[in-house]
Amino acid sequence: MNQIRNVKGTRDLLEDSSALWNVVEQHVRATFNLYGFGEIRTPILEDTSLFVRGVGESSDIVGKEMYTFPDRKGRSLCLRPESTAAVARAYVQHRLQDQPQPVRLYYIGPQFRYERPQKGRYRQFQQIGAEVIGDAGPESDAELLVMLLRFLEGMDFEGLVVRLNTVGDIESRNRFGAALRDYLEPHRASLSEDSQRRLDTNPLRILDTKAPAERALLEGAPELSEFLTSDCREHFAGVRRLLDRFGVRYEIEPDLVRGLDYYTRTVFEIAATGLGAQDSILGGGRYDGLIEQLGGAETPGIGFAIGQDRLIDVLPQSFKDRHQRQRPVVVVPIGLEQGADIALDIAEQLRTAGIHSVAELSGKSMKAGMRLASKLEAIGVVLIGEDELAAGTVTYKNFASREQSSVDRKDLAQIITTSINRSTD
RNA sequence: GUGGGCGUAGCUCAAUAGGUAGAGCUCCUGAUUGUGGUUCAGGUGGUUGGGGGUUCAAGUCCCCUCGCUCACCCCA
Numbered sequence: 001m002n003q004i005r006n007v008k009g010t011r012d013l014l015e016d017s018s019a020l021w022n023v024v025e026q027h028v029r030a031t032f033n034l035y036g037f038g039e040i041r042t043p044i045l046e047d048t049s050l051f052v053r054g055v056g057e058s059s060d061i062v063g064k065e066m067y068t069f070p071d072r073k074g075r076s077l078c079l080r081p082e083s084t085a086a087v088a089r090a091y092v093q094h095r096l097q098d099q100p101q102p103v104r105l106y107y108i109g110p111q112f113r114y115e116r117p118q119k120g121r122y123r124q125f126q127q128i129g130a131e132v133i134g135d136a137g138p139e140s141d142a143e144l145l146v147m148l149l150r151f152l153e154g155m156d157f158e159g160l161v162v163r164l165n166t167v168g169d170i171e172s173r174n175r176f177g178a179a180l181r182d183y184l185e186p187h188r189a190s191l192s193e194d195s196q197r198r199l200d201t202n203p204l205r206i207l208d209t210k211a212p213a214e215r216a217l218l219e220g221a222p223e224l225s226e227f228l229t230s231d232c233r234e235h236f237a238g239v240r241r242l243l244d245r246f247g248v249r250y251e252i253e254p255d256l257v258r259g260l261d262y263y264t265r266t267v268f269e270i271a272a273t274g275l276g277a278q279d280s281i282l283g284g285g286r287y288d289g290l291i292e293q294l295g296g297a298e299t300p301g302i303g304f305a306i307g308q309d310r311l312i313d314v315l316p317q318s319f320k321d322r323h324q325r326q327r328p329v330v331v332v333p334i335g336l337e338q339g340a341d342i343a344l345d346i347a348e349q350l351r352t353a354g355i356h357s358v359a360e361l362s363g364k365s366m367k368a369g370m371r372l373a374s375k376l377e378a379i380g381v382v383l384i385g386e387d388e389l390a391a392g393t394v395t396y397k398n399f400a401s402r403e404q405s406s407v408d409r410k411d412l413a414q415i416i417t418t419s420i421n422r423s424t425d
Numbered sequence: 426g427u428g429g430g431c432g433u434a435g436c437u438c439a440a441u442a443g444g445u446a447g448a449g450c451u452c453c454u455g456a457u458u459g460u461g462g463u464u465c466a467g468g469u470g471g472u473u474g475g476g477g478g479u480u481c482a483a484g485u486c487c488c489c490u491c492g493c494u495c496a497c498c499c500c501a
Contacts, residue, residue, distance in 0.1 A: 005492085008492085008493095059499095060498080060499050060500080061499080061500080064426080064499090065499075065500090082500095082501085111501080113499090113500080113501095115498085115499070115500085116426080116427090116496095116497095116498085117493095117494085118494075118495060118496070118497095119494080119495065119496090120500095120501080121499085121500075121501080122501095125500095125501065126501090127501060128501095129501095194498080210497090210498090258500085259499065259500060260500090269500095269501090276495075276496085277495085277496065277497085278499095278500070278501075280500065280501060281501070282501065283500075283501065305501060306501070307500085307501030308501080309501075310501060311501090332460090334459050334460095335458095335459075365454095365459095366459055366460070366461095367455095367459095367460075367461075368453095368454095369460090369461085370460055370461035370462085371461055371462085372461085373461060373462090374461045374462040375461090375462090377462095378461090381460085381461080383459075383460075385459060386459095387459090395459090395460095397460075397461090399461075399462080404460085
């Protein structure tokens with residue numbers, strides 16, 4: 001019989017890693033709240049047309065990577081491939097324009113894309129994202145990046161550089177797209193199949209090609225920066241001025257264009273080393289036309305998404321060390337009739353005092369209990385046998401010092417607490 | 426979707442020119458009846474990813490298939 005296993009491109013996070021995920025998520029909530037962001041939780045299942053309209057038909061995500069299927073009544077649904085479009089949908093649907101603007105939201109949740117898995121790329125992956133909707137100024141762009149860096153630095157990341165670019169507004173993009181098409185059209189035959197298709201659907205995307213021949217050809221191509229409207233130039237200059245003011249390190253990358261069609265003006269990403277080919281840990285940008293595209297009023301917005309799986313892959317060791325899991329006290333009964341009951345009583349008493357504790361319930365030998373305690377890396381064990389039971393005491397053994405003493409049951413929690421505090425000083 | 430590498434115990438790996446599967450770690454038990462983590466002894470655990478073929482004989486050779494992994498592509 002063949003074993004049932006997890007679906008390709010998904011994974012189980014066992015205790016060791018899920019603890020780390022939780023720590024990161026706590027750090028997200030703490031930091032983002034500090035900047036006035038509230039959490040939004042949107043469904044994993046959405047109407048397929050949300051992404052067709054929001055992310056764009058010419059994008060690879062919508063074109064070939066979505067988990068799309070008809071439900072029992074034939075409606076086309078999909079597992080969300082990203083969350084910005086869903087947040088924008090919620091903004092329109094719940095009339096969040098009637099809230100004080102801009103609205104600041106963050107989310108943490110799984111996303112799904114049907115791709116060939118590899119290092120740092122999964123079919124179910126987790127994104128941490130934040131969106132600022134309803135403010136068009138460069139201040140929002142800068143503030144978002146400042147928050148992002150505070151978040152990363154809070155986890156001991158060092159030397160990260162933001163890769164920054166502007167792709168202009170719709171008008172700039174259309175003018176540039178036309179010029180790029182005119183330039184490349186004579187060379188159409190020498191372009192890759194993908195690039196030929198993009199020449200018709202979205203010429204901008206050809207800019208980030210890696211094919212050497214195409215890169216060479218692009219050397220002489222018109223540049224996006226020459227087609228920016230004065231508003232777009234001003235906006236980008238504003239973003240840069242503010243980033244300088246806040247000491248954010250960035251590099252301008254003129255060829256940075258992102259794969260989602262909704263991006264306008266500011267786009268950015270941060271890469272990390274140690275991730276192989278999938279080295280981008282986060283990406284984002286402005287999407288001033290998205291809300292309108294989804295049926296709302298003309299409303300600007302900007303956001304980013306962090307790949308949590310990748311982030312955790314490169315999490316600095318010092319941060320992990322600071323968040324090791326709590327070590328328990330193990331309560332071991334010795335040859336008692338109702339040993340498990342009594343062990344549970346004591347463990348429960350310790351928990352009331354806030355001490356992480358585990359009762360040994362197997363009823364095996366005391367040795368087995370002691371072994372369990374060291375497997376669990378316990379800070380100590382509470383032993384209780386006939387003598388202790390009769391005297392109303394227990395024996396507490398501190399594993400670090402190897403000292404043990406007989407203490408009254410009512411004093412146990414207090415004694416353990418002070419011994420913990422002493423060792424962490 | 427395309428290409429490379431790899432599938433032997435829970436994990437990391439052995440197995441001479443095809444000869445009937447083994448080690449370390451983990452886990453469990455024990456080393457005079459109430460003391461772990463070290464040490465020692467013993468034990469659990471595999472239809473060698475699956476199917477077919479060649480052969481007296483296949484983990485080993487051939488074919489198919491599945492899975493894992495890395496890269497392209499794309500992106501987080």
